Amino acid sequence: MLLMKDIVREGNDVLRKVTDEVTFPLSDETKKLAEDMMTFLKNSQNPELAKKHQLRPGVGLAANQVGVSKAMSAVLIPDADDNIIMEEMLINPKVIRQSVRKVALGEGEGCLSVDRNVPGYVPRANKITIRYQNMDGEFIEKTLKGYEAIVCQHEIDHLNGHLFYDRINQENPFFVETNMLILE
Numbered sequence: 001m002l003l004m005k006d007i008v009r010e011g012n013d014v015l016r017k018v019t020d021e022v023t024f025p026l027s028d029e030t031k032k033l034a035e036d037m038m039t040f041l042k043n044s045q046n047p048e049l050a051k052k053h054q055l056r057p058g059v060g061l062a063a064n065q066v067g068v069s070k071a072m073s074a075v076l077i078p079d080a081d082d083n084i085i086m087e088e089m090l091i092n093p094k095v096i097r098q099s100v101r102k103v104a105l106g107e108g109e110g111c112l113s114v115d116r117n118v119p120g121y122v123p124r125a126n127k128i129t130i131r132y133q134n135m136d137g138e139f140i141e142k143t144l145k146g147y148e149a150i151v152c153q154h155e156i157d158h159l160n161g162h163l164f165y166d167r168i169n170q171e172n173p174f175f176v177e178t179n180m181l182i183l184e
């Protein structure tokens with residue numbers, strides 16, 4: 001199972017490279033990696049297992065965060081009652097439409113690859129349409145807004161070598177762009 005020791009931290013170039021397109025049919029190795037990534041997220045969201053294995057909680061994980069430069073991310077988003085509202089492996093994901101309107105989380109963002117708090121709003125498109133492939137290679141288009149849109153943009157950024165703090169306004173980290181929504 002994947003543990004925190006397997007998570008690549010900032011400073012490692014693999015986090016700054018554009019990841020390689022995933023080809024189909026998936027190799028057994030790539031299938032196992034996808035399963036391990038989703039299992040990591042589930043374990044990280046389970047208080048008992050997270051404590052036992054010292055896991056930081058995550059709602060997404062990109063392959064290059066575990067040192068594999070492939071364009072795939074696991075996303076596991078629970079709602080306030082711990083009901084899963086999104087559980088997807090995003091393979092070769094692309095944002096094909098995005099709103100002008102921006103959104104940012106009021107408490108900022110965090111990243112397993114960043115062992116420090118970086119305060120500030122991370123402005124992202126409030127509504128996006130993504131096109132990606134599932135584990136069978138079928139193309140899926142999904143429109144997301146708010147928190148799900150934020151998480152998927154955080155992951156797709158990883159796959160393109162970006163980290164969340166690249167998007168924080170350097171002059172004023174809590175600058176609110178015109179019409180930007182702040183999500184508490």
Ligand SMILES: O=CN(O)CCNC(=O)c1cccc(Cl)c1Cl
Nearest residue numbers: 058059060109110111112151154
């Ligand atoms: O890339 C994934 N991670 O680094 C896992 C840890 N971070 C989070 O779960 C997280 C936390 C806050 C906001 C967003 Cl958007 C995300 Cl994604």
Ligand code: NI
Nearest residue numbers: 110111112113
């Ligand atoms: Ni991250």
